[in-house]
Amino acid sequence: MGRIFKERTAVNEALRLFLENISPLRHAEEVPLEACEGRVLAETIVSGRNVPHYRRAAMDGYAVKALDTTGASPVNPVLLQLSDSVMEGTSLWVHTGAVLPEGADAVVVVEDTVTTGNMVEIRAQVHPGRNVGQVGEDIKKEDLVFEDGHLLRPCDAAVLASLGLERIKVFRKPVVAVIPTGDELISRGKAGEVPPPGMVLETNGLMTILYVEKWGGISRYTGIVPDRPESIKEAIEANLDADMILISGGTSVGKRDHAPEVVESLGKLLVHGVGVSPGKPVALGVIDETPVVCLPGYPVAGLVALYFFVRHGIRKLGSIPEMPELVLKKRLAAKISSKTGYVTFTRVVFEGDMIRPLTGKAGVLSSVAKADGYVLVPENLEGYEAGQEVDVFLIE
The missing domain is CATH 3.40.980.10 (MoaB/Mog-like domain)
Known part of the structure; x- marks a missing residue:
């Protein structure tokens, strides 16, 4: 019976x-940064250094004293001497990321210059700090970078690497x-x-x-x-x-x-x-x-x-943060029927800007493989009518 x-x-x-x-x-364990994606931090990360740790050129161009470019324009260029150092009236070529030379406080991008012999025409005025990455501009020493419980992404791994870290503590x-x-x-x-x-x-x-x-x-x-x-x-x-x-x-x-x-x-x-x-x-x-x-x-x-x-x-x-699900708003191309007292999981496929419910018994798993997402009908409703806008959750 x-x-x-x-x-x-x-x-x-x-x-x-x-x-x-x-x-x-x-329980925490250490993992290399190469294996940290999708893991949850088990420690608070405070920066032990400035990033960047030196003043650097943010663009390809010429390092200059900003005051020397006063009034410069395409029709009124300023001539500066090419040199191995930057002093009043001189400039020095720098690549993106290079150390900004002593004496320089700005970079004129190469597009705003014309080089002739050992002279360079500056065709744009720049202010101090223009096209320069300052010490600690990205992260300052003692900055709180991540708190424990943070779900790590590939971009987070790059930030951690910039701090000189190779391994981190994550929850098991x-x-x-x-x-x-x-x-x-x-x-x-x-x-x-x-x-x-x-x-x-x-x-x-x-x-x-x-x-x-x-x-x-x-x-x-x-x-x-x-x-x-x-x-x-x-x-x-x-x-x-x-x-x-x-x-x-x-x-x-x-x-x-x-x-x-x-x-x-x-x-x-x-x-x-x-x-x-x-x-x-x-x-x-x-x-x-x-x-x-x-x-x-x-x-x-x-x-x-x-x-x-x-x-x-x-x-x-796993102390994994609950992430908001991607929910799409779509209109139904056909009616969904359900029984009150039950939350109904209805498989659906996309049809242009609309969705259509798939039929299939609980033993037919292929109906899930064919589906693009699902609609949840609340337990207090008997379904949704065709044309009604509903929330659609994507099947992972």
Whole structure:
């Protein structure tokens, strides 16, 4: 006899309960700048030097005393002597980035000059500091450059390198164990032949580990675990050293769905059954302070659970700042229907300036691969009408 869900928890409430039971990892490790992109700083960076540390020419041209260019113009050029030093009435050629010679306080760009023999015509007046990079113009010594918790980008690595740094402290990435379950699953290592009826290749695990890595975690794939409570229990206990455990499959209420009950027997089951479609069978729990997510076996439902819960969980574990999502405003080319009481995840494709909803059951993952983005219909609405403007989130 089939079981039923005891209750259905709203998405936002389920996420709140889940994140409440996650503590950020604060362990730091050193990495070279070449590997810092996407990592989170575990230290505050204060500059130990001026950048630049010398006055430099900001353009190709002639270093001069600005006073010597007073009144210079194309019709009234000023003649200066070319020299190895800059004094009153002389100038010196400089390349971009070169040290500004003693005595010079400006650079006349080469386009505003004409050279004849050992004389140069200055055809533009410049003021002191023109085309000159001053000491500390970019960063001054003792400047606060980055605070801890900053998510590092390639441009940030270049700034850190300009300070003379080679390695920095970042927070350790969370280790996420991925446990696929199901007697019907066949390893992709045996993918040479078409599986017999009733058997399928295990692909949810692949999708899951790639999203874990994309969102800032380190994945640990365990291999397929049979639909037996004792086997699931052993797999969980063997991975309690991970920072998060994801169990794929066995989350519904059928006779072979044991994952939530096993989690409850080992720790605390926070939620089983969420108001999201597809994805209702997701379960959230915690075992010995290790957060656990039981992902539905249907691929799209599993993907929804990854987006709604795992992504946020990894970010909290890794102290990764929540970044605003790119949201597009588009009009619907066709109606979207949904059921009240559930946040509905609807896949869509772009059609010019509009979007069209894609149909597809929760087990049809190709509908996600074909989609450009998704629309979330709130739980209090029965859908959106054709022509209505909606928010579109891009599929990562």
